[in-house]
Amino acid sequence: MANISNVKVDEFMAKVIAKNQGETEFHQAVQEVVESLMPFLDENPEYKFSKILERMIEPERVIMFRVPWVDDKGEIQVNRGYRIEMNSAIGPYKGGLRLHPTVNLGILKFLAFEQVFKNSLTTLPLGGGKGGSDFDPKGKSDNEVMRFCQSFMTELQRHIGPNTDVPAGDIGVGGREIGYLFGQYKRIRNEFTGVLTGKGLEWGGSLIRPEATGYGAVYFAEQMLITKSESMKGKTVAISGSGNVAQYAVEKIIELGGKVVTLSDSSGYIYDPKGIDSEKLAFVLELKNSRRGRISEYAEKFGVEYFEGKRPWEVKCDLALPCATQNEINTDDAKLLIKNGCYLVCEGANMPSTPEAVDIFIESKILFGPGKAANAGGVAVSGLEMSQNSMRLAWTREEVDARLKQIMSDIHETCVKHGKDDAGFVNYVKGANIGGFLKVANAMMSQGYV
Ligand SMILES: NC(=O)C1=CN([C@@H]2O[C@H](COP(=O)(O)OP(=O)(O)OC[C@H]3O[C@@H](n4cnc5c(N)ncnc54)[C@H](OP(=O)(O)O)[C@@H]3O)[C@@H](O)[C@H]2O)C=CC1
Numbered sequence: 001m002a003n004i005s006n007v008k009v010d011e012f013m014a015k016v017i018a019k020n021q022g023e024t025e026f027h028q029a030v031q032e033v034v035e036s037l038m039p040f041l042d043e044n045p046e047y048k049f050s051k052i053l054e055r056m057i058e059p060e061r062v063i064m065f066r067v068p069w070v071d072d073k074g075e076i077q078v079n080r081g082y083r084i085e086m087n088s089a090i091g092p093y094k095g096g097l098r099l100h101p102t103v104n105l106g107i108l109k110f111l112a113f114e115q116v117f118k119n120s121l122t123t124l125p126l127g128g129g130k131g132g133s134d135f136d137p138k139g140k141s142d143n144e145v146m147r148f149c150q151s152f153m154t155e156l157q158r159h160i161g162p163n164t165d166v167p168a169g170d171i172g173v174g175g176r177e178i179g180y181l182f183g184q185y186k187r188i189r190n191e192f193t194g195v196l197t198g199k200g201l202e203w204g205g206s207l208i209r210p211e212a213t214g215y216g217a218v219y220f221a222e223q224m225l226i227t228k229s230e231s232m233k234g235k236t237v238a239i240s241g242s243g244n245v246a247q248y249a250v251e252k253i254i255e256l257g258g259k260v261v262t263l264s265d266s267s268g269y270i271y272d273p274k275g276i277d278s279e280k281l282a283f284v285l286e287l288k289n290s291r292r293g294r295i296s297e298y299a300e301k302f303g304v305e306y307f308e309g310k311r312p313w314e315v316k317c318d319l320a321l322p323c324a325t326q327n328e329i330n331t332d333d334a335k336l337l338i339k340n341g342c343y344l345v346c347e348g349a350n351m352p353s354t355p356e357a358v359d360i361f362i363e364s365k366i367l368f369g370p371g372k373a374a375n376a377g378g379v380a381v382s383g384l385e386m387s388q389n390s391m392r393l394a395w396t397r398e399e400v401d402a403r404l405k406q407i408m409s410d411i412h413e414t415c416v417k418h419g420k421d422d423a424g425f426v427n428y429v430k431g432a433n434i435g436g437f438l439k440v441a442n443a444m445m446s447q448g449y450v
């Protein structure tokens with residue numbers, strides 16, 4: 001006989017798919033949450049009666065707009081811009097902007113949906129949103145990126161504000177882009193406010209924000225290791241990506257005595273069996289953040305192997321931190337990781353494991369930290385940046401880092417509270433989904449049918 005809970009999930013998902021056609025990543029993100037929540041909702045029918053889940057999957061607002069700009073040859077280019085204002089039950093919409101040629105409505109809706117749960121888990125008063133454009137910053141000059149950002153903000157500025165919607169960075173959006181976006185907002189609105197996070201230190205940014213997602217993911221991994229009376233010291237770690245999240249995950253792992261042996265970009269990965277030390281990491285930061293080059297240059301510089309067109313999940317490691325993009329670990333990768341002895345996967349990226357890969361990790365009972373819990377450190381420090389902006393003061397590095405550590409520990413505790421089974425196994429996916437849901441759901445219950 002079919003499991004009643006599975007039937008309900010299938011019925012729910014059939015409606016989601018019919019209503020949001022072609023948005024496959026959004027379906028994937030919703031399905032995971034619905035699977036976790038359905039048994040919980042059966043036991044707590046008040047949320048079902050109030051149609052909380054049905055409301056949470058519908059964005060409060062979707063803004064879609066034209067972004068015309070002129071390239072260095074004088075030719076007019078047109079991109080599409082988006083902001084998904086998903087849920088404001090517990091605070092202003094908050095979430096990054098992604099600039100990547102693959103950006104579409106479905107990808108941003110998946111990210112905005114996950115952001116709602118993630119932001120709730122941080123313990124801070126942050127609603128959920130996400131935005132971006134199909135603009136590809138690769139190969140563009142600084143002036144082209146600036147002109148694009150100015151055009152993007154010329155429209156976005158009328159929809160956002162420090163108490164309404166506060167964007168930040170994501171793939172393709174770092175300090176340079178936040179600067180151009182902030183400059184244009186200030187110019188049009190004539191106000192200096194905390195409308196964006198990830199700002200430069202001289203103009204309202206917070207210490208530790210650039211480091212926060214990577215550091216936070218490593219703090220979360222440490223918390224998972226503590227449940228096995230272990231630590232990061234001496235662990236061999238495979239990391240994907242070589243952008244913001246990957247860079248600072250490497251930095252923290254080095255500090256805690258672990259050894260990172262891989263980094264990647266969309267072209268391939270490098271394998272450095274001796275480990276990436278601080279000097280090599282400084283090279284990566286310069287390569288990626290200033291010269292905007294390819295990770296293959298690391299292999300040339302340090303004489304290690306480079307695997308064109310491949311992902312790093314085939315190397316032997318104790319721990320894996322996917323820090324690049326969605327669906328970068330599939331079934332075969334998951335099986336290979338486990339076969340090679342990996343027993344902890346901590347997601348620095350958003351939804352980097354396919355649903356089948358997640359099932360394999362959970363069935364194998366390894367430590368699996370889903371992105372909405374494990375990478376929440378970035379948005380958490382964005383929340384701290386908003387607090388500092390409101391108070392018009394700046395905390396020290398130590399103060400922000402201590403708060404980040406405490407928040408990651410609290411998120412871990414929430415996952416354990418809602419995800420631990422009778423045999424003592426912690427399903428962090430279930431824990432994060434129920435823990436993140438509760439605060440938003442209760443706020444929505446208090447605020448009427450909005
Ligand atoms: N920045 C933040 O604070 C937060 C980021 N995240 C998530 O972390 C992940 C990485 O973001 P971030 O480090 O900020 O982004 P960056 O743009 O700084 O770096 C992204 C990295 O991922 C690689 N990458 C991007 N797309 C693909 C792809 N389709 N296939 C393979 N590699 C790819 C890039 O390689 P290439 O240069 O070749 O494209 C680059 O190495 C994303 O999933 C993001 O949503 C989550 C929480 C907060």
Ligand SMILES: O=C(O)CCC(=O)C(=O)O
Pocket residue numbers: 094095096097115118166167168169170197350375376378379380382
């Ligand atoms: O700092 C933020 O507001 C956004 C971070 C983000 O986009 C994310 O958590 O995926």
